[in-house]
Amino acid sequence: MKQNKELVNIGFDIGIASVGWSVVSKQSGKILETGVSIFPSGTASKNEERRSFRQARRLLRRRKNRISDLKILLEENGFRIAKLNQLVTPYELRVRGLNEQLSKEELSVALLHLVKRRGISYSLEDSEGEGDNQTSYKQSVSINQKLLKEKTPGEIQLERLEKYGKIRGQVKDLQEENAAVLMNVFPNTAYVREAELILLKQKEYYSEITDNFIKEATALISRKREYFVGPGSEKSRTDYGIYRTDGTKLDNLFEILIGKDKIFPNEFRAAGNSYTAQLYNLLNDLNNLKIKTLEDGKLTKDQKLSIIEELKTTTKKVNMMQLIKKIAKAEESDISGYRIDRNDKPEIHSMAIFYKVRKKFLEQEIDINDWPIDFLDILGRVLTLNTENGEIRRSLTELKKDYIFLDETLIELIINSKDSFKLTSNQKWHRFSLKTMQLLIPELLNSSKEQMTILTELGLLHENKQDYSNKTKIDVKNLTENIYNPVVRKSVKQAMDIFNSLFKKYPNIAYLVVEMPRDEAEDEVEQKKQAQKFQKENEAEKEKSLKEFQELAGVSDSQLENQIYKRRKLRMKIRLWYQQLGKCPYSGKTIAAEDLFWTDHLFEIDHVIPLSISYDDGQNNKVLCYSEMNQEKGQKTPYGFMQSGKGQGFSALQAMLKSNSRMSGAKKRNLLFTEDINDIEVRKRFIARNLVDTRYASRIVLNELQQFTRSKQLDTKVTVIRGKFTSKLRETWRLNKSRETHHHHAVDATIIAVSPMLKLWERNAEIIPMKVNENVVDIKTGEILTDKVYQEEMYQLPYASLLEDIAVMENKIKFHHQVDKKMNRKVSDATIYATRSAKVGKDKEPQNYVLGKIKDIYDTKEYENFKKIYDKDKSKFLMQQLDPMTFEKLEKVLKEYPDFEEVQQDNGRVKRIPISPFELYRREKGPITKFAKRNNGPAIKSVKYYDSKMGSAIDITPQTAKNKKVVLQSLKPWRTDVYFNQETKEYEIMGIKYSDMQYLNGNYGITNERYKEIQREEGVADNSEFMMSLYRGDRIKVIDTNSDESVELLFGSRTIPTKKGYVELKPIEKTKFDSKEIVSFYGQVTPNGQFVKKFTRNGYRLLKVNTNILGNPYYISKEGINPRNILDTGFKG
Structure with missing residues (x-):
C-alpha cells in the first residue's frame, strides 16, 4: 500500500451495524477517501438462543448417558432389556411393581422409564412458573404436593392417563367449567422414593436385588451435575466448566462472568445488592453534591451519618431530594451535582434494596439491622449468583455453621423474599470488590473527596497503559475485551480494524475524531423502535401545539400555513409557546397566541444557558421570551439574571415550572441552574454533557487511541464526540439525512472529520480533551461569547468547498460488507413439523x-x-x-x-x-x-x-x-458454488445448506458423496468447470456481454430449489431495493423490494468482487481449481 504523507483528519461514525469513515486533508479540506463498512450487529439475544439450544443438547446427552449406565447395571445383574409390550404402559408397570411381582423384563422397563423422566431437581415449593402461566402453575404444583402425601408419581400419572388420555403438558377436565390445570411436575425425590418402593417390593422375589443394587439404581435417577459446575471433570478439563485447563478449580462457574476488580485484580467484583455496595454508592453520590447553603458546598460527616441513619431505620419510602433538603436546610434549587434518570428526574442512590429487604422482613418482626454487615454482603452475592431456589437453599445451609441465627425458618423466609433483593438495573455486579469499597467508605464518609481522588491518594489507581512503540497497529482484541456490551464491542472492533488499515496509508494524522454508537439499544431493530417512538412523540407534540395555538389565535388553516411559510422561526416559537403554557419564563407575563401570530417580532428564542458555555443548541436549552427580556438577560443564566433584581424573580420562576407538566425535566433544570458559569469546572461539565462523550466504552476507545498515537510520538489529537453535536452541524449546513441508503454514514464521518477545524476552536476553547474520566473532562475552555458570535463561528463552514465536495462524493464512497462464511450455524428453524x-x-x-x-x-x-x-x-x-x-x-x-x-x-x-x-x-x-x-x-x-x-x-x-x-423446515443456506459449462456457455449453480455440513476428524465441511448428490440434484454437469464459491454478503459483478451493460450486487443465497439457477440478490449501497425498482438488465424487482431472479443467462459474464476492510475492490473470474471444505475423497480445497 502506497503511503500518503499528507497531514489528514480522520473521522469515524460508529453505529450499531455500520462504521462510516472519512479521510480529509487538513490543509485543503479535500475528501481524500471515504467509505462505509456494513455488518450484522452483535446481539445478546442471539447468544441467549445459542445457549438454550446448547443446554438442550447437553440435557439430552446426559439423559442418554444415564439410560446407558442403567442398562449396564441391569444386564450385569441378570435383568434382560426387552422392548415394551404395546398393550401395557410403563405407568401400569410402575404401579403394579409397588404391590406385585414384575417379570425381570417388566422391571427393566419400569426402571428405565424412571431414569428417563425423573422430575425436577428441587422441591415443589422451590418450583416457579413463568409469565401468564404462573398462577395455573402454582395451583397445579399445590395439587401435586397434596397428592404426593398419599401416592407416588406413577400412581398419579396412571390415574390421569386413564381419565384424561394424557399426562404431559397442560391437562384439563373439559367437562368442568373452571377445572384446574394439571401439570406433570413432580420432584426428583418423589421418583427416587417410588423407585425404592418398587425395588424393595421386587427384592422379595429376586435375590439379585441387593441393598447395593437399590443404592446404585436410585443414584442414577437422582444423578445431576450442578449447573454452576459446568461441563468437564478433574480428569477431563475444559475452560467451559469449573475445572480449568490451567489446573485451577472455581467454586462456581459464574465467578468468571462476574469479573475481577481492577484495583485488586485477585478480588471478585461485589454484588450490586450487597450492603457495602449500597453504602458506597450512597456516599459517592453525596460527595458529588454541591449545596449552596453549606459553607464549603459539601455535606459534613455528621450530615452524611444522619442521612444513612434515616435510610437504615425508616419504614417509609424516602425521597432523597427531600431528605437532603431537610438535613442540609436547603432548597432544591440550591442542590446540584446529582445524576439524572431517563425521566429527567434527580437520581441519587438511596440504599433502595436495603429498604425493600428490611421492610419485607419487618413483616415477620425481623430487623436486618441486627444482622452482621458481612452476612448481608454474602447474602447479596448468594442471591445474585444463584437463580434456582434449590441452589439458594443449599448455599444458605452451608452458611449455618458461621451464623447461629440462620436457621431453616429464616432460610425459607429469605428464599420467599428473594425478589426483594433484585436490582432493577442491569448492573448486578459492582465494578469494585468489597475490599476496595471497604477502603473507600471511611474516606468518603470523613471527607468530601470523590472516589478517583481517594484512589489516587491511596496509590491504588494504576493506569493500564499499552506500549505501542514497537507495534504497527491497535491491539483490537485487548481493546474490545474491556467493552462488555456485545453490540458496541463488535462495532468498535470493525472501526479499529479500519483505523489500522488507514494508519498504514496515512501515518500523519492531525485529528482523529470518533462518534460512538448509542449503547441503550440492543440491535438494529431495537434502535429503529427507539427512533420511531421518539419521532412519533415529537410529531404528536408538534400537532398538539399547532392545534391549540390556532384555536387561541383564531386563525384559519391557510392563514397559519402562510405565516409559517413567511416566518421561518414561527413554527419553533409556537412549539416553545405550547411547552411554556403560553408564559414568558423570564418576565412571567402571558404571551397571547394572537400577539405571537401577528407580531412575532416582539418575541425571541433564547438559549437558557449561553451556547458558548453549554454547547447545547437543542430544544431543552431554548425558550420563547419577550425581546426586551432577552436583551436584558444577555449572556447570563436565568438565575444570574434574576439575582440582580430583574425579571419575575427566581422563586416565581420555580413556582411556574413546578406547575408545568409539558416542559421536559432537562429544560427545567437548565432554567433553574444556579452555578457560576464563569467557573472553569462548571464549564467543563457542560462540555462533558453536550460535546465530549464520557461514556465507559467511549473512554476505553479514546484512551487506547491516545496511547497508540503518543507511543508513536505523533502530534495527533484524539477525541470522542457526542452524536447531537454532529447532528446539529448537519442540520445547520442543510445536509439532509436519508437513512434509505448507507451513504449517510460516510457523510456523517466527513462532518466528524472536519469538526476540529471549525472557526470557534481557533480562539475559544478546544474540542480535544487532554484526559477523560467518568463525567470529568480535562479540556481547555475559552471566553463567553454572544449567541450570535458563537453561531457564526461554530457553524461557519471550515472549508469553502465542503458542501460541494460532499454533494459529489456519493460515487466515491467505498462499501465493505461482512461476508458470512461460518459453517456451524443453525441448520433450520427449531419447530418440528408433522x-x-x-x-x-x-x-x-x-x-x-x-x-x-x-x-x-x-x-x-x-x-x-x-x-x-x-x-x-x-x-x-x-x-x-x-x-x-x-x-x-x-x-x-x-x-x-x-x-x-x-x-x-x-x-x-x-x-x-x-x-x-x-x-x-x-x-x-x-x-x-x-x-x-x-x-x-x-x-x-x-x-x-x-x-x-x-x-x-x-x-x-x-x-x-x-x-x-x-421434519425440520426452513433449511438455512450456507454457500453457493458456481460452475461454467463450456458446451452450453452458461453458468450453473448449486446451493449447499447448513444441514449438508458435517463435522469429521476435527473439521467442518461437506462429504464428497453429498456434494456430488447436490450437483446431480441441481443439474450441474459432470464436465462443468468450477469457478467460485459465493457466500451471503459476497459482492459480485454481472456483465451482459450482448449489451455491454454491467451491474454490481450483493449475493444473498441460492433460493427456490424447485427452479434451476434462481438466487436472491441485494443492493450494495442500501438494505433492500425499492418497490418495483428496475435493476439494469435483470428488470423489475417485486413490490416488496425482493430480488429473486435467474442468476445468469447465455451471454452473461460473472465476476466475484473481493473487498478489503476499506472497500477496495479486487475482481476475479475464477478463484480456484476445486471447491473448498470437501471433507473426504474427491475435491481438496
Missing part, C-alpha cells in the same frame, strides 16, 4: 403436506382460524378424510349454533360478541366427542389440517414411528 401424504384440493397425485393444528376449537380466535380453512376447503382437515363421521358431528354444530352471543351492555343495549359455536355447544351439552357406536368417544379439543406442501426439509422421524413423518 407431515402426511395426501391428495388435497386439485392434487392429482398424493403430495407430502406439513400439518397445522387448531389447538382449541372452543376458543374464539382459534375457531376463526378453523372457519377460514373450512370455508375455503374443508377437505384440508384430516378428520374430514380419515374420520368423516366425527367431522359430521362438527358440521352439525356449525349449522345448529351461531358464532355470536348477545350480551346486554350497561347502557341497556344488546351487543353481539363473537364466540365459537363449539363453545356454545360445550356449555349446553359438554365437549364434542369422537364418533362411537355407544356415543362414549373421547373429547375433542384440537383438529389437525393439511397446511402447506413440504419443501426442503430434514427428516427426523424416529425409527419406531409408523405411518408418520416429522
Whole structure:
C-alpha cells in the first residue's frame, strides 16, 4: 500500500451495524477517501438462543448417558432389556411393581422409564412458573404436593392417563367449567422414593436385588451435575466448566462472568445488592453534591451519618431530594451535582434494596439491622449468583455453621423474599470488590473527596497503559475485551480494524475524531423502535401545539400555513409557546397566541444557558421570551439574571415550572441552574454533557487511541464526540439525512472529520480533551461569547468547498460488507413439523403436506382460524378424510349454533360478541366427542389440517414411528458454488445448506458423496468447470456481454430449489431495493423490494468482487481449481 504523507483528519461514525469513515486533508479540506463498512450487529439475544439450544443438547446427552449406565447395571445383574409390550404402559408397570411381582423384563422397563423422566431437581415449593402461566402453575404444583402425601408419581400419572388420555403438558377436565390445570411436575425425590418402593417390593422375589443394587439404581435417577459446575471433570478439563485447563478449580462457574476488580485484580467484583455496595454508592453520590447553603458546598460527616441513619431505620419510602433538603436546610434549587434518570428526574442512590429487604422482613418482626454487615454482603452475592431456589437453599445451609441465627425458618423466609433483593438495573455486579469499597467508605464518609481522588491518594489507581512503540497497529482484541456490551464491542472492533488499515496509508494524522454508537439499544431493530417512538412523540407534540395555538389565535388553516411559510422561526416559537403554557419564563407575563401570530417580532428564542458555555443548541436549552427580556438577560443564566433584581424573580420562576407538566425535566433544570458559569469546572461539565462523550466504552476507545498515537510520538489529537453535536452541524449546513441508503454514514464521518477545524476552536476553547474520566473532562475552555458570535463561528463552514465536495462524493464512497462464511450455524428453524401424504384440493397425485393444528376449537380466535380453512376447503382437515363421521358431528354444530352471543351492555343495549359455536355447544351439552357406536368417544379439543406442501426439509422421524413423518423446515443456506459449462456457455449453480455440513476428524465441511448428490440434484454437469464459491454478503459483478451493460450486487443465497439457477440478490449501497425498482438488465424487482431472479443467462459474464476492510475492490473470474471444505475423497480445497 502506497503511503500518503499528507497531514489528514480522520473521522469515524460508529453505529450499531455500520462504521462510516472519512479521510480529509487538513490543509485543503479535500475528501481524500471515504467509505462505509456494513455488518450484522452483535446481539445478546442471539447468544441467549445459542445457549438454550446448547443446554438442550447437553440435557439430552446426559439423559442418554444415564439410560446407558442403567442398562449396564441391569444386564450385569441378570435383568434382560426387552422392548415394551404395546398393550401395557410403563405407568401400569410402575404401579403394579409397588404391590406385585414384575417379570425381570417388566422391571427393566419400569426402571428405565424412571431414569428417563425423573422430575425436577428441587422441591415443589422451590418450583416457579413463568409469565401468564404462573398462577395455573402454582395451583397445579399445590395439587401435586397434596397428592404426593398419599401416592407416588406413577400412581398419579396412571390415574390421569386413564381419565384424561394424557399426562404431559397442560391437562384439563373439559367437562368442568373452571377445572384446574394439571401439570406433570413432580420432584426428583418423589421418583427416587417410588423407585425404592418398587425395588424393595421386587427384592422379595429376586435375590439379585441387593441393598447395593437399590443404592446404585436410585443414584442414577437422582444423578445431576450442578449447573454452576459446568461441563468437564478433574480428569477431563475444559475452560467451559469449573475445572480449568490451567489446573485451577472455581467454586462456581459464574465467578468468571462476574469479573475481577481492577484495583485488586485477585478480588471478585461485589454484588450490586450487597450492603457495602449500597453504602458506597450512597456516599459517592453525596460527595458529588454541591449545596449552596453549606459553607464549603459539601455535606459534613455528621450530615452524611444522619442521612444513612434515616435510610437504615425508616419504614417509609424516602425521597432523597427531600431528605437532603431537610438535613442540609436547603432548597432544591440550591442542590446540584446529582445524576439524572431517563425521566429527567434527580437520581441519587438511596440504599433502595436495603429498604425493600428490611421492610419485607419487618413483616415477620425481623430487623436486618441486627444482622452482621458481612452476612448481608454474602447474602447479596448468594442471591445474585444463584437463580434456582434449590441452589439458594443449599448455599444458605452451608452458611449455618458461621451464623447461629440462620436457621431453616429464616432460610425459607429469605428464599420467599428473594425478589426483594433484585436490582432493577442491569448492573448486578459492582465494578469494585468489597475490599476496595471497604477502603473507600471511611474516606468518603470523613471527607468530601470523590472516589478517583481517594484512589489516587491511596496509590491504588494504576493506569493500564499499552506500549505501542514497537507495534504497527491497535491491539483490537485487548481493546474490545474491556467493552462488555456485545453490540458496541463488535462495532468498535470493525472501526479499529479500519483505523489500522488507514494508519498504514496515512501515518500523519492531525485529528482523529470518533462518534460512538448509542449503547441503550440492543440491535438494529431495537434502535429503529427507539427512533420511531421518539419521532412519533415529537410529531404528536408538534400537532398538539399547532392545534391549540390556532384555536387561541383564531386563525384559519391557510392563514397559519402562510405565516409559517413567511416566518421561518414561527413554527419553533409556537412549539416553545405550547411547552411554556403560553408564559414568558423570564418576565412571567402571558404571551397571547394572537400577539405571537401577528407580531412575532416582539418575541425571541433564547438559549437558557449561553451556547458558548453549554454547547447545547437543542430544544431543552431554548425558550420563547419577550425581546426586551432577552436583551436584558444577555449572556447570563436565568438565575444570574434574576439575582440582580430583574425579571419575575427566581422563586416565581420555580413556582411556574413546578406547575408545568409539558416542559421536559432537562429544560427545567437548565432554567433553574444556579452555578457560576464563569467557573472553569462548571464549564467543563457542560462540555462533558453536550460535546465530549464520557461514556465507559467511549473512554476505553479514546484512551487506547491516545496511547497508540503518543507511543508513536505523533502530534495527533484524539477525541470522542457526542452524536447531537454532529447532528446539529448537519442540520445547520442543510445536509439532509436519508437513512434509505448507507451513504449517510460516510457523510456523517466527513462532518466528524472536519469538526476540529471549525472557526470557534481557533480562539475559544478546544474540542480535544487532554484526559477523560467518568463525567470529568480535562479540556481547555475559552471566553463567553454572544449567541450570535458563537453561531457564526461554530457553524461557519471550515472549508469553502465542503458542501460541494460532499454533494459529489456519493460515487466515491467505498462499501465493505461482512461476508458470512461460518459453517456451524443453525441448520433450520427449531419447530418440528408433522407431515402426511395426501391428495388435497386439485392434487392429482398424493403430495407430502406439513400439518397445522387448531389447538382449541372452543376458543374464539382459534375457531376463526378453523372457519377460514373450512370455508375455503374443508377437505384440508384430516378428520374430514380419515374420520368423516366425527367431522359430521362438527358440521352439525356449525349449522345448529351461531358464532355470536348477545350480551346486554350497561347502557341497556344488546351487543353481539363473537364466540365459537363449539363453545356454545360445550356449555349446553359438554365437549364434542369422537364418533362411537355407544356415543362414549373421547373429547375433542384440537383438529389437525393439511397446511402447506413440504419443501426442503430434514427428516427426523424416529425409527419406531409408523405411518408418520416429522421434519425440520426452513433449511438455512450456507454457500453457493458456481460452475461454467463450456458446451452450453452458461453458468450453473448449486446451493449447499447448513444441514449438508458435517463435522469429521476435527473439521467442518461437506462429504464428497453429498456434494456430488447436490450437483446431480441441481443439474450441474459432470464436465462443468468450477469457478467460485459465493457466500451471503459476497459482492459480485454481472456483465451482459450482448449489451455491454454491467451491474454490481450483493449475493444473498441460492433460493427456490424447485427452479434451476434462481438466487436472491441485494443492493450494495442500501438494505433492500425499492418497490418495483428496475435493476439494469435483470428488470423489475417485486413490490416488496425482493430480488429473486435467474442468476445468469447465455451471454452473461460473472465476476466475484473481493473487498478489503476499506472497500477496495479486487475482481476475479475464477478463484480456484476445486471447491473448498470437501471433507473426504474427491475435491481438496
